[in-house]
Amino acid sequence: MSPRTYVPAGFLVFLLVLPHLLPNPFYVHIAVMMAVFAVLGGTWNIIGGYGGQLSLGHAAFFGTGAYVSTLLVNAYGISPWITLWLGGLAALLLSVPVGIICFRLQGPYFAIASIGLAEALRLLVLHFRDITNGAQGLTVPFKGNAPWLLQFDSKFPYYYLALVMAVGVVLIVRRMERSRLGHYLVAIGQNQDAAEALGINSSRAKAKALALSAFLTGVAGVFYAQYTYVIHPDSVFGLGLSIQIALVAIVGGVGTVLGPVLGAVIMEFFIQFTQIAFAGQYPGLELMVYGGLLVAVILWRPRGVIPWFARLYEGLVARLPAARGAQA
Amino acid sequence: MDLTTILQGLLTGILMAGIYALVAIGLTLIFGVVRIVNFAQGEFVMIGMYATYWLWKLWGIDPYLSLLITMPLLFCFGVLVQRFLFRPILHAPDLAQIFMTVGISVVLMNAALFFFTADFRSVKTAYAEWALRLGGVTVSVTRLFAFLGALLLAGLLTVFLTKTDVGKALRAVAQDREVCMLLGINPERMYLLAVGLGAALAGAAGSLIVPFFYVFPTVGVVFVLVAFVVVILGTLGSIEGALLAALIVGVAESLGILFAGADLGLVVVFAILVATLILRPSGLMGQA
Numbered sequence: 001m002s003p004r005t006y007v008p009a010g011f012l013v014f015l016l017v018l019p020h021l022l023p024n025p026f027y028v029h030i031a032v033m034m035a036v037f038a039v040l041g042g043t044w045n046i047i048g049g050y051g052g053q054l055s056l057g058h059a060a061f062f063g064t065g066a067y068v069s070t071l072l073v074n075a076y077g078i079s080p081w082i083t084l085w086l087g088g089l090a091a092l093l094l095s096v097p098v099g100i101i102c103f104r105l106q107g108p109y110f111a112i113a114s115i116g117l118a119e120a121l122r123l124l125v126l127h128f129r130d131i132t133n134g135a136q137g138l139t140v141p142f143k144g145n146a147p148w149l150l151q152f153d154s155k156f157p158y159y160y161l162a163l164v165m166a167v168g169v170v171l172i173v174r175r176m177e178r179s180r181l182g183h184y185l186v187a188i189g190q191n192q193d194a195a196e197a198l199g200i201n202s203s204r205a206k207a208k209a210l211a212l213s214a215f216l217t218g219v220a221g222v223f224y225a226q227y228t229y230v231i232h233p234d235s236v237f238g239l240g241l242s243i244q245i246a247l248v249a250i251v252g253g254v255g256t257v258l259g260p261v262l263g264a265v266i267m268e269f270f271i272q273f274t275q276i277a278f279a280g281q282y283p284g285l286e287l288m289v290y291g292g293l294l295v296a297v298i299l300w301r302p303r304g305v306i307p308w309f310a311r312l313y314e315g316l317v318a319r320l321p322a323a324r325g326a327q328a
Numbered sequence: 329m330d331l332t333t334i335l336q337g338l339l340t341g342i343l344m345a346g347i348y349a350l351v352a353i354g355l356t357l358i359f360g361v362v363r364i365v366n367f368a369q370g371e372f373v374m375i376g377m378y379a380t381y382w383l384w385k386l387w388g389i390d391p392y393l394s395l396l397i398t399m400p401l402l403f404c405f406g407v408l409v410q411r412f413l414f415r416p417i418l419h420a421p422d423l424a425q426i427f428m429t430v431g432i433s434v435v436l437m438n439a440a441l442f443f444f445t446a447d448f449r450s451v452k453t454a455y456a457e458w459a460l461r462l463g464g465v466t467v468s469v470t471r472l473f474a475f476l477g478a479l480l481l482a483g484l485l486t487v488f489l490t491k492t493d494v495g496k497a498l499r500a501v502a503q504d505r506e507v508c509m510l511l512g513i514n515p516e517r518m519y520l521l522a523v524g525l526g527a528a529l530a531g532a533a534g535s536l537i538v539p540f541f542y543v544f545p546t547v548g549v550v551f552v553l554v555a556f557v558v559v560i561l562g563t564l565g566s567i568e569g570a571l572l573a574a575l576i577v578g579v580a581e582s583l584g585i586l587f588a589g590a591d592l593g594l595v596v597v598f599a600i601l602v603a604t605l606i607l608r609p610s611g612l613m614g615q616a
Contacts (some may be wrong), residue, residue, distance in 0.1 A: 001593040054423050055368075056430065101605045107564070108365040109605060111426050112556045119553060127591050239549065241435060250427060284441030284545070291434030297430045299416055 003320035006311075019159045027326055028034025028155040031229065034268040035162035036220060039262025042169040043216040046101030049254035050173075050182060051209040052189040053103070057114030058245045060121050061091035061214040063236035065221030068140045070231060073149075080140075080150035083227050084222045090174065099207030106192065115239065122237035137232035150226045158227050162328060165223065166261065169216060174257045181208055189255075217245075240287065247290060253304030262309055313322060333463035334588065338343035341577060341582025343471040346478030347533050349574035351551050352558035353482060353567055360502040360565035363521035364414055367421075367429040369555060370548025371436035372527045376402055377543045378440060378535020384538075391451055391538045392473065398531040406527025407520050414523060415516075433548070440545035450485045456539055470539035471566070477536045479605040481529065486567060498522060502565065553594060554581070557601045563611030572612060 019028045040058065047053050065087030072083045098117060102110040123131045132138065145153040150160060176182045184205040187195040192202050225231050235241070244267070251264025270293075274286045297304065355369045380411045382388040389397070409432065417428050458469035489495040499509045501518040508515055533551070541547075558577050562569030577597055584596030604611065 048423070052421070052423065054426050056426075101602065105609050108422065108426065109560070109609070112560065113601060116553060116557070116601055119549075120595045123591055123595050127589060127595075154458070161341040161605065209441065231390050243430060246427070282442060283446065284438035286438075288435050288438035290430045290444055291436075291438060294427060294431030294434065295413065298420075298431065299413075302420065302424055307472065 002245045003317040007317060007320065009185060015163060019156050020207065030268060030272055032155065032159050032162050034264050035159070035166040035265035036048050036224060036227075037245070037248050037268060038166040038261040039162070039169045039220045040245045041218060041252060042166070042173050043220065044163065044212045044245050045249045045254060045256075045260050046173060046213040046216075047206070048213075049211045049212075049249055049256070049259075050177065050189070051188040051206050052183040052185070053206055053210070054108075054111045054246070055210075055242070056218055056246065057116070057118035057215075057242050059114070059237050059239070059241040060114065060118035061095060061217040062119070062221035062224070062241065062245075063092050063121060064091045065229075066219030066231045066236045067138065067199050067221075068218075068227045069222040070140055071131070072205075074138065079148060080222065080226050081148070082245075084150070084200070084219055087222035088139040088215040088219035091221070092215040095210045095214030096207070099203075099210045103203035103206040103210075105143070111176050115242070118237050118242055119238065122233045125237060132300055135233060137230055137235075139224075140229045142229060162227075165220065165300070170257060170261060172212075172216070176209075176212070177259065181205060185209055242292070243294075247294055249304075250294065252302055253306030256306050258304040258309075259304050262283060262306060263304065266305065309310050329586070333572040334356070334583070336376070336506040337582045337586040338579055339452070339465055339467065339469070341579035343468075343475040343578075344582065345574040345578030346475035346539050348551070348554050348558050348578055349489045349571045350478045350529050350536070351481060352531040352562065352570040352574055353465050353485065354533075355555050356559045356562070356565055356567065356570050357485075357529070358523050359559070361498060362410070362414060362418070364418075364425050364429065366523075367426060367552060368409075368436060368548075369526070369530055371433045372402060372530035372539075372548075373441075373551045374440060374535045374543075374548040375405065375436065376531030377538050377541075378444060378534075379531070380535040380538045381449055381451055383542045391535055392454065392477070395477075395532055396458045398535045399528045402531030402534075403524040405512060406524040407533075409527070410520050410523035412612035416594070418519075419496070433552075435543055437548060444545065446545060448544045450542050451538050453539055468540060469479040474536040474540070477531065478553070480531055482567065482571060485529070489567075494521070509511040550594070554597055557597050557604070560609075561600060561604045561611055565612035566611070566613040569611055569613035574586030 005181075014228060018031060022028050022031065040062070044055060044058050048055050068090040069080060069083035069087035072078045072086060073080055078278050098113065102113050105127070126134055129135075140151075143149050143151050145151065146159070184200050184202075187198070187200060188202045188205060196202055211226050224236070248263040249260045250263070250265055252261065253259030272285070274289060354372070355366055358364060358366050358369075364553065374397045379401055380391050380394045381399060383394045384391060408433070412509060413428060413432060417424050428452055445584055453470075459468040489499055497508070497513045498518050498521060500511070501513060501515050505515050508518075554577060558570055558573045562571070562573030562574065577600055579599055581593045583599050585593045588596065608614070
């Protein structure tokens with residue numbers, strides 16, 4: 001067995017036993033959030049990295065998933081296992097007109113419209129408080145350990161669910177990268193006019209990428225609502241979340257399969273570290289540091305940290321011996 | 329709803345349009361010359377507002393007088409931003425450029441939160457409550473001053489761009505960098521000037537608005553979203569377009585607040601953006 005097989009396999013085993021190695025539920029929570037942001041960074045990357053269309057409003061899709069699901073669960077008692085898909089579908093439907101309107105145009109229109117979309121949704125959710133409960137947000141009624149309601153009294157099942165989603169997104173992105181759509185997007189990213197001349201319908205390809213990204217982001221939003229039990233307009237539709245989602249992909253490496261995963265791990269470490277170090281005493285300091293990090297990455301590591309890790313991994317694989325006995 | 333209320337809403341919208349135009353002109357100037365979409369433009373306004381506030385609070389300098397300080401201050405700030413943050417990414421992909429400006433915006437916004445706390449602050453002047461009465465409609469003097477000041481600055485900028493050699497060179501660089509270099513115009517210096525001017529206009533908007541608007545760390549978000557819609561509706565790069573679009577957006581927002589509720593003003597602005605992108609993405613001044 002070559003190191004290229006057993007190193008990833010070993011890492012997967014490590015991820016499976018990880019929560020049992022962690023000393024307390026707080027660390028499991030960090031691991032869950034890492035997986036959630038790996039999902040979000042990965043889905044953002046589909047349109048932001050591969051599609052080259054910078055979204056600064058992915059919270060719009062996340063929040064739509066979270067709100068649609070929680071409203072359906074509360075009003076009709078539908079199982080979250082079903083609303084998980086409905087939330088994703090709602091986000092996808094929201095993305096369709098956005099894609100049709102913005103991708104006919106070249107320029108910064110999508111970035112601006114995406115911020116506006118998330119902000120408009122946030123204000124609408126705040127305004128129609130009869131339905132959405134306004135600024136107080138919505139809560140998922142707590143039913144104890146109820147697996148069929150996607151509720152668990154331990155953090156472990158959430159961790160495994162988030163892990164499945166993160167691995168799923170990685171596999172989807174990898175598959176998309178090698179698909180016709182992936183090649184189209186890369187071609188468009190390099191030279192849109194040349195791609196169009198070869199018969200690629202660039203707005204259609206981008207709209208497809210956005211729909212896929214929105215759907216998966218919406219699903220992640222539903223998971224988040226179920227995991228935290230409470231959602232607010234500011235927390236799920238806020239500009240801060242949109243920037244954080246994009247930052248994960250940028251720090252890791254845009255347009256790469258594993259970049260956002262790496263970015264999520266690094267950013268979440270960073271967030272927890274700053275929260276412990278500053279203990280919320282200095283409002284603004286954390287985000288100031290993120291903003292600074294963003295500027296620094298753009299200036300000095302525009303391809304993210306993934307090239308470093310790729311080199312590290314290659315070096316490791318080259319040095320490790322092939323495992324004996326499994327050669328056949 | 330009676331006619332007076334609607335007229336009052338219209339007027340409030342028109343007067344606010346001056347400020348929106350000023351922020352948007354700064355944005356469109358930077359975009360036109362340097363080709364960078366500056367998401368930190370709202371934070372430039374925020375800096376102008378805090379500078380005006382502290383000048384008043386610490387030394388009792390009148391907000392209108394402080395224009396003489398905030399505009400040069402923001403000009404220098406813009407020059408530094410161009411020199412150290414924009415210049416390295418001038419030829420980078422759009423993604424990197426937008427993210428650079430978003431990063432600057434996040435840093436500035438949260439630096440304000442860190443240093444000045446989330447408190448809403450306001451400047452209290454003797455003339456804050458002065459108002460003119462025209463029939464049943466009230467015209468706030470501070471809002472009128474903001475509108476007139478904005479128009480004056482926009483006019484001065486237009487004269488500068490059309491009548492002076494430096495202004496003409498600036499417009500030439502916006503049209504074609506390479507040819508300008510052949511003609512002996514140094515584009516790097518024009519970039520410094522463009523971002524400096526764009527920031528100075530934002531600073532002026534900040535000073536003009538402080539007499540009737542709260543100062544708080546995230547105030548820039550309000551302006552930047554509106555300014556983007558104004559710039560797109562008025563065609564990227566066009567100053568006359570920005571003025572006209574600011575009028576439309578200001579009035580629409582004000583009437584939206586009147587009819588739909590105070591918290592939905594920005595939703596109306598977003599609706600204008602969507603309508604523009606569908607019906608006339610090149611803006612009012614562009615070819616259909």
